[in-house]
Amino acid sequence: MPDAKLPGVLDVGDAGGSGGLGELVRGAAPLLASHLVLVLVALAIAVAVGLPLAVVLARRPRLAGPVLTAAGAIQTVPGLALLALMVPVLAASHGLGLGLSSFGFAPAALALTLYALLPILRNAITGLRGVDAAMVEAARGMGMAPRQLLRRVELPLAAPVIAAGIRTASVWTVGAATLATPIGQPCLGNYIFAGLQTRNWTMLLVGVIAAAALALILDAILAATERAVSRRPRGNVGVPGAAFAALVIVVIGLLPRLLDPGVGPGVGPGVGPGVGPGIGPGAGAAGAGPAAARPDAASSAPVVARVRVGAKNFTEQYILAEVLRTRLAQRGLAVDVVESLGSNVVFEALRHGDLDAYVDYSGTLWTTQLARERGAPSWQILAEVEGYVAKLGVRSLGPLGFQNAYALAVRRDTATKLGLRGLGDLAPHAATLALGADYEFLSRREWTAVRTAYRLGFGRTASFDPALLYEAVSRHEVDVISAFSSDGRIAAHDLVVLEDPAAALPSYDAMILLGPRVAGDPRVLCALAPLRGALPVDLMRRANLQVDHDHASPRAAAAWLLDHTSITETCVPAAPPRP
Amino acid sequence: MIELVDVSKRYDRSATAWAVQHATVTVAAGELVALLGESGSGKTTLLKMVNRLLDPDSGEVRVAGRDVRAEDPVALRRTIGYVIQQAGLLPHLSVADNVAMVPRLLRWSRRDIDSRVDELLALVGLAPVTYRDRFPDQLSGGQRQRVGVARALAARPSVLLLDEPFGALDPITRVGLQGELRRIHRELSLTTILVTHDMVEALTLADRVVVMCAGEVRQIATPQVLLAAPADDYVARLVDVVRLQSQQLHALAERGDA
Numbered sequence: 001m002p003d004a005k006l007p008g009v010l011d012v013g014d015a016g017g018s019g020g021l022g023e024l025v026r027g028a029a030p031l032l033a034s035h036l037v038l039v040l041v042a043l044a045i046a047v048a049v050g051l052p053l054a055v056v057l058a059r060r061p062r063l064a065g066p067v068l069t070a071a072g073a074i075q076t077v078p079g080l081a082l083l084a085l086m087v088p089v090l091a092a093s094h095g096l097g098l099g100l101s102s103f104g105f106a107p108a109a110l111a112l113t114l115y116a117l118l119p120i121l122r123n124a125i126t127g128l129r130g131v132d133a134a135m136v137e138a139a140r141g142m143g144m145a146p147r148q149l150l151r152r153v154e155l156p157l158a159a160p161v162i163a164a165g166i167r168t169a170s171v172w173t174v175g176a177a178t179l180a181t182p183i184g185q186p187c188l189g190n191y192i193f194a195g196l197q198t199r200n201w202t203m204l205l206v207g208v209i210a211a212a213a214l215a216l217i218l219d220a221i222l223a224a225t226e227r228a229v230s231r232r233p234r235g236n237v238g239v240p241g242a243a244f245a246a247l248v249i250v251v252i253g254l255l256p257r258l259l260d261p262g263v264g265p266g267v268g269p270g271v272g273p274g275v276g277p278g279i280g281p282g283a284g285a286a287g288a289g290p291a292a293a294r295p296d297a298a299s300s301a302p303v304v305a306r307v308r309v310g311a312k313n314f315t316e317q318y319i320l321a322e323v324l325r326t327r328l329a330q331r332g333l334a335v336d337v338v339e340s341l342g343s344n345v346v347f348e349a350l351r352h353g354d355l356d357a358y359v360d361y362s363g364t365l366w367t368t369q370l371a372r373e374r375g376a377p378s379w380q381i382l383a384e385v386e387g388y389v390a391k392l393g394v395r396s397l398g399p400l401g402f403q404n405a406y407a408l409a410v411r412r413d414t415a416t417k418l419g420l421r422g423l424g425d426l427a428p429h430a431a432t433l434a435l436g437a438d439y440e441f442l443s444r445r446e447w448t449a450v451r452t453a454y455r456l457g458f459g460r461t462a463s464f465d466p467a468l469l470y471e472a473v474s475r476h477e478v479d480v481i482s483a484f485s486s487d488g489r490i491a492a493h494d495l496v497v498l499e500d501p502a503a504a505l506p507s508y509d510a511m512i513l514l515g516p517r518v519a520g521d522p523r524v525l526c527a528l529a530p531l532r533g534a535l536p537v538d539l540m541r542r543a544n545l546q547v548d549h550d551h552a553s554p555r556a557a558a559a560w561l562l563d564h565t566s567i568t569e570t571c572v573p574a575a576p577p578r579p
Numbered sequence: 580m581i582e583l584v585d586v587s588k589r590y591d592r593s594a595t596a597w598a599v600q601h602a603t604v605t606v607a608a609g610e611l612v613a614l615l616g617e618s619g620s621g622k623t624t625l626l627k628m629v630n631r632l633l634d635p636d637s638g639e640v641r642v643a644g645r646d647v648r649a650e651d652p653v654a655l656r657r658t659i660g661y662v663i664q665q666a667g668l669l670p671h672l673s674v675a676d677n678v679a680m681v682p683r684l685l686r687w688s689r690r691d692i693d694s695r696v697d698e699l700l701a702l703v704g705l706a707p708v709t710y711r712d713r714f715p716d717q718l719s720g721g722q723r724q725r726v727g728v729a730r731a732l733a734a735r736p737s738v739l740l741l742d743e744p745f746g747a748l749d750p751i752t753r754v755g756l757q758g759e760l761r762r763i764h765r766e767l768s769l770t771t772i773l774v775t776h777d778m779v780e781a782l783t784l785a786d787r788v789v790v791m792c793a794g795e796v797r798q799i800a801t802p803q804v805l806l807a808a809p810a811d812d813y814v815a816r817l818v819d820v821v822r823l824q825s826q827q828l829h830a831l832a833e834r835g836d837a
Contacts, residue, residue, distance in 0.1 A: 138667025141632055141740075142681050142730070143657030152680075156671045 024206045028191060032210055035187040038105065038180060039173045039218070040247065042112035046173075047166060050117050054124030054162075055150065064125055071118040079176040083111040083183050087345050091352065103345070103354035104338070108180035108187075115176050116169035123165025127158030163226040167219050174215040178207070182313060182342035184349055188214070193340035197314050197467050198547050198554065221247070304333075304517050307524060310346050310358035311339035314466055315547045315554065316404060316486060316540065320359040322558030324512070324528060328357075331527040343440070344368070350515040351392050357514050357528065361404055363506035365389065367445045374449065378403075378507035386511075393516035397529050399509040402486055402537035406446050406505050407497045408435075409483040411473060415496040422499040423454045426480070434460040436469055436478030446505050447482075453504035467548075470495070486510075486537055488545025510535070526571035534565045581606040581629055581738065581770060586638030588624055597794040598624045599635070604789055604796065608737075611764050611771040613785035615778060615817075621794040622774045626740055629772065630659045642738060657681055660739040660769075664746045666727030668715040674700070674726050675711035681734040699729035702766075704759060721752035728763070739764070739771045745780065757784055778821050782806070790814050 057064040074082065086107035090100055100106035131154050139153045155162075181189035191207025194200070307328050311321035318339060325335045338355065347369065349355040365385045366372050375381075386396040410420055418429050426433070435458040441447050442461060450456065458480070464472055470489040473481045483490055483497065485508075490497060512531060518524040543561045546552040552560075581604075588599045599621040606612045614622035627633040628640050631652040640647045647655060668677045675696045682692045697707040703725040715723055724744055731739060741760075745753040761784055764771050775781050781788045782802040790797045790805070790813070798810035806822075809815035 132667075134663060134665065134667050135669060137632070138661070138663050138727075139669070139680075141630055141656055141661035141663070143653050143655075143684060144680075145653045148684065153669060157669070159671075 021202060021206075024191075024203055028188070028206050028210050031186055031188050031190055031207075032214065034185070035174075035177055035189075035211070036214065036247075038108055038112065038185060038187055039170070039177050039214075042109050042173055042177075043116055043166070043170055045109070045113045046116035046120050046169060049113070050120035051124055051162070054121050054128065057121070058125050058128035068118075068122060068125070071121055074114050075118045079111075079115065079179045080182070082115060083108060083176075083179050084342055084345065086111040087183055087348065091348060101354055102352060103349040104184040107183050108177070108185040112173050112177055112180075116173045119165045119168040119172065120162075121165075123168070124158065124162045127161030127165075128154055130161065131157045159229070160226065163222065167222045167226075170218050170222060171215045174211060174218060178211055181340040183345050184310075184338050184341055184354065186338065190340055193313050194318065196465065197340070198318065198551075199467060200551065304356065304521060304524075306334040306336055307356045307518060308354070309335055309337045310341055310349060310355040311337065312343050312346055312358075313340040316484075316544050317359065318554035319543050319547065319557045319561065320400075320510070322555045323531070323561060324357055324359070326558060326562060327527040327531065328524065331523045333523055333527065347394075347513075350513055351394055353515055353517050355515055356518045357512060357524070359400065359510050360513050361508035361510055362399070363405065363446075363508035366506050371445075372506075373445050375503045375506040378509060381506055382509055382511070389513065393519065395514040395519040397512040397514065397525075398532040399511050400531055400535045401533040402510055402535050402540045403508050404484050404486040404510055404540075405508040406441065406444075407483050407485050407500070408450070408480055409473070409490055409495040409497045410480050411476075412494050412496055414479055415498075420496070420498060422501050423450065423456070423504070424501065426498065427455050430456045430458050432459055433479040434458065434462065434477075435480045435482075436462050436464050436472045437482040438466040438469060439463050441482040449504040450500075453502045486540045486544060487548075488541040488543075489548055491541065492545055492549050510540075522571075526569075530567045530570050534567050535561070536565075539564060580608045580641075580643060581772065582639075582641040583625065583628060584639045584641070586625070586628060586635035586640060588621075588628070588633065588635045597621075599628075600794045602638075602791075602794075602796045604799065606770055606772060608770050609768050610786045611761070611769075611773065611784060613781035613788045614772060614774045614791060615776070615781040615788050616791035617776060619793075620791040622776075622789075622791045623742055624794075625791070626742055626772055626774050629738070629740055630656045630661055632656075657685060657734055658736055658738070660728075660731030660734075660736040662724075662727045662731045662739070662741045662744045664743040665720070666715075666723045666730075666744075668723055668726055668730070670715050672714075673711065674705075674713050674715070674718070677715070677726060678730045678733055680730060685734055695733060696729075699733060700726075702732070702763065703729045705729070719752075720748050721756060724748065724756060725759070728760070732763070732767070737768075737770060739769045741771065741773045743774055743776070746776075753780075760784065778817055782821070790817065 053067070057067055077085070087102050090096065090102035090107050090110065095101060095106065096110075100110075135157065136149065136153060139149055144152065177187050178189035178192055180187045181193045188207045188211045191203050191210075195202075195204030195207060309321050309324045309328070311317040321337050321339055325337055328335045341349070343364065346355065346358055347360065347365070350358060362378070362381045362385045363375075365388070366376075366381045370384065370388055376384075382399060386398075389396060408423060408426070414420065414433075418425070420426060420429075437447070442463060460478075462472075462478060466484075469481045469483070470487075470493045472478050473495065474493050481495075483495065485497065489495075512528050514524065514528070539561060543557040546557045546560060547554055583602060583604045586599060586602050587597055589597045602621070602625055604612070604614075604625065614625060616622045624633060628635050629642065629647070631640075631647055631650070634648070642655075642659070668674075669680075672680075675693075678696045678699055679692045682695060687695070696711060700707040700710055705722060705725055710718075710722070710726075715726070718726065727744070731741075744760075745756055748756065757780060760771075760773075763769070773781075773784060782805070785802065787799060787801050788805055789799050790810075792813050798805065798814050800808075800810075805814065806818055809818050
């Protein structure tokens with residue numbers, strides 16, 4: 001294995017433990033910046049739309065009712081769902097006819113704008129309606145035209161109530177913006193999602209505290225601005241005014257970087273700049289051509305400035321994203337990792353060219369994309385999935401060598417006591433047992449298939465975050481869990497995976513998928529194609545366990561994984577290409 | 580000169596009750612006329628027809644001989660002073676900014692506005708140095724109403740409309756301000772309409788009193804004629820009330836002397 005050893009990777013400071021606090025705080029800075037920009041853009045749009053709308057509605061009570069009801073209805077949609085909903089909305093409407101991307105900043109900003117609209121609208125309408133009628137009458141009697149009345153009397157008098165609405169919206173938006181991570185917008189949610197999944201509580205806390213601090217500071221700045229502006233027109237506007245101006249300048253400075261899909265601040269936990277160790281700076285400039293052009297076939301030579309690697313929101317995906325990053329960086333490619341993505345979002349993002357590479361599982365695509373309800377031999381699933389995605393311009397590099405299948409697992413004592421070996425043995429006992437599953441499982445076709453095939457009727461079912469499932473079964477909170485076959489915690493918690501003789505569950509071969517931008521890029525192919533068959537399941541399990549149990553960073557686990565596998569390079573030389 | 584000729588108005592087309600019905604009132608230049616009546620008698624409705632805060636359903640309103648319907652309402656109002664109960668000062672503006680409201684709308688120069696504000700504050704008995712930078716919530720009710728009058732007079736209107744300007748003031752302040760109003764009305768040769776429900780205020784301030792009830796004008800007369808010859812039972816009852824109160828006060832005073 002000439003290229004398996006990666007000099008430098010294991011020496012990276014965050015390799016051991018949970019990553020130093022200093023490193024985490026430094027890593028939070030770009031997340032905080034993009035979080036702030038996202039919030040301020042959403043607030044600015046919500047104010048720009050909400051205030052004029054409120055002015056119109058304040059004079060038309062019949063219209064105001066329905067509009068406020070609609071805004072209230074949006075408000076009741078859980079934040080996570082609202083953000084995720086914007087992805088298909090933007091995809092179906094071609095970015096609202098503006099060509100906005102359906103991934104990352106645009107859907108996040110759109111959802112947060114809608115979220116911020118209600119308090120801004122409601123307070124502005126209430127404030128304008130609450131203006132003393134005698135005051136308005138007097139001003140009208142003085143000879144104020146309607147527009148002057150609005151600007152000099154109604155808006156100033158309603159200002160405190162309007163400002164309170166904007167402050168409420170700002171605090172809500174800062175909180176809700178943490179949910180932008182799964183749709184591909186880097187923000188403080190990256191620390192929260194990744195910290196939760198990899199059980200890195202320090203990371204989680206840094207994310208949470210930073211978000212809370214941001215909410216409080218923003219609120220304080222808005223409050224000070226309001227105090228200075230509303231009461232005494234020539235009062236002290238200096239300090240809050242300057243603070244606000246500084247904020248605006250920062251945002252204007254950062255905005256172009258966020259809107260350009262090619263240079264998103266692809267930040268993740270313990271993740272340095274996009275270029276890996278040992279690679280010279282400027283390597284990413286090799287293909288500085290029009291990155292936006294989407295090659296329709298693998299034949300044309302695409303030129304991508306930065307490769308965007310995606311990861312879903314669980315440990316194995318974080319590790320594999322680091323594996324892809326390392327391999328790509330070795331070929332001189334600049335890489336951004338966008339992680340903690342929703343599994344529904346990630347394939348769509350790849351297909352539309354918002355992402356370039358990630359690892360998916362054949363059975364997942366089989367059930368979600370191909371909508372198949374029954375299992376099939378793994379070779380058949382693989383072949384059909386690869387054929388299907390190829391038609392969408394997505395290229396599969398073949399199976400990595402391990403499966404991460406859904407399985408049902410029980411504690412060893414339960415298995416022994418009830419004599420459980422296969423899923424069929426569960427049926428007579430199911431009514432007295434409790435099933436714990438991840439959020440998705442109970443609504444997935446796999447569950448329907450298993451339940452039907454083995455006639456399983458559990459006494460109780462409960463949904464857990466995947467990170468907590470194994471502890472839940474170990475602590476006897478549930479008896480059976482939905483587990484993942486490549487998860488090292490199955491062995492660590494001494495669980496027994498129940499056999500599936502009826503093959504109700506499909507197979508889940510892990511496979512690298514390439515998006516249309518890089519599907520024909522020789523540098524990408526040289527970097528990633530050799531990974532085919534290179535990751536046996538026991539290696540993947542041990543790497544997963546290093547993160548889930550030993551609190552190693554995903555990057556360190558990825559380095560370990562590459563160090564312990566054997567890869568046959570297909571392109572020679574493996575060194576960075578000539579500039 | 581202000582002429583309201585056979586004006587009628589109802590707020591709701593389906594309603595049978597008229598806010599104002601076939602009212603005709605003429606106010607000569609330089610005259611101070613009081614519109615007197617209970618709440619709902621139509622006196623405020625009649626007043627608002629002059630500066631087109633309301634338009635009559637029928638009839639005609641003329642100010643200085645010109646039909647107000649031919650005027651732009653916003654421009655018209657800037658030439659007519661308007662004072663309401665509790666002044667309606669804008670709480671987020673200083674006294675000076677409140678008084679300067681109409682001159683600003685008329686785009687006067689800054690220097691003209693500043694000197695006019697000082698002049699007006701002096702006219703209504705408020706020392707400019709002390710009061711120009713205060714805010715309405717730092718003034719007493721009487722002071723606020725003085726600022727309200729100053730604001731109404733800022734653009735040198737020849738017509739002044741007052742809608743129960745002293746209604747919310749304590750008696751001593753009220754009497755003081757009534758005297759000031761009379762003085763200012765005379766000094767500036769204004770044509771003034773004062774809406775009030777206070778019979779004594781109407782009788783002591785006005786050149787002529789218009790008594791209204793249920794949207795109709797019951798009598799238009801000088802205070803002396805009104806007291807001596809009420810036109811109908813309603814006016815007679817109003818006059819009797821004032822006379823009775825006056826007699827009771829006299830009786831009290833005499834008993835005190837005894």
